[in-house]
Amino acid sequence: MSHLIDAIQAEALGDFHTAAEHYRHLTGSGSSMDRIGIYQALARCHEKLGDVKSAGQWRRKAGQGYLALPDDAMAKDERQYLALVEYRNAVQDLASDPALKEVAPEYKAVLAENWKGGPEGLTHEGLFGGVFLMGLGDHASAARYLFDSAEAISEQASEAGDKALREAAARGYALAHEAAMKAGNMQVAQVAKMRATDLSQPQ
Known part of the structure; x- marks a missing residue:
């Protein structure tokens, strides 16, 4: 079984629940960039399913993943901006959810870093x-x-x-x-x- 192929096939066919189940098996494998892609895929699936609260947490993990990348993997300005995009999606998905209190300071810090220029x-x-x-x-x-x-x-x-x-x-x-x-x-x-x-x- 290839969870990656099964996940992509399911997502392509609009079976987002099945896709998410397969993507979950991949969150700890592959390169750092691969894992960010998996977090984003999980966020997409949960958003399509209407579960924006879960999606927000995966967006947050994608943002954290970008911030953790070393300079030889991606330039700082680029990863900071991509992290900002993910965190913006995260705080939107987590609106009115108690978890927003934890994510909002992280979003604010990433926005401030991007704003330095x-x-x-x-x-x-x-x-x-x-x-x-x-x-x-x-x-x-x-x-x-x-x-x-x-x-x-x-x-x-x-x-x-x-x-x-x-x-x-x-x-x-x-x-x-x-x-x-x-x-x-x-x-x-x-x-x-x-x-x-x-x-x-x-x-």
Whole structure:
């Protein structure tokens, strides 16, 4: 019996329960990259089955797997970003689940590591992270990600003359203002409000 072949065949045919059962036998074998792939496959199967709580834990393991890779297996920037994608899926899958309390700090740490290079290429992740952290009551961190993301989107909107991006930037600043007010950061709140108002004016 080959659990790998049986798992792939079952998944290809839409039999996600059977596929997951076979994939479970493979979580401790193969290379580090192979195991990450198995965790992702298990997450996919559980998501298809509607069991998002289990899927979230497998997404978390995939994220941890990326973070544990050595430099000779994958460049740090790449594995940090791929870990962020998995952790974002994990916190979405674990919304309202008690396990979110354990996973949220890990997600926050991975987001912060990715953000060290600024918001370029990460504006969607920054907006999601900001809104997510607002929901957890971490308004100071939320304000930072929302403001930085809005700044980057506003710049893109100006360069491209894109109305939709301009509207998104205005909304991002409005959220940053809300988060900054709740965090007690009046300076950021004032600037965010001013820029949201400016961007909301008709051109």
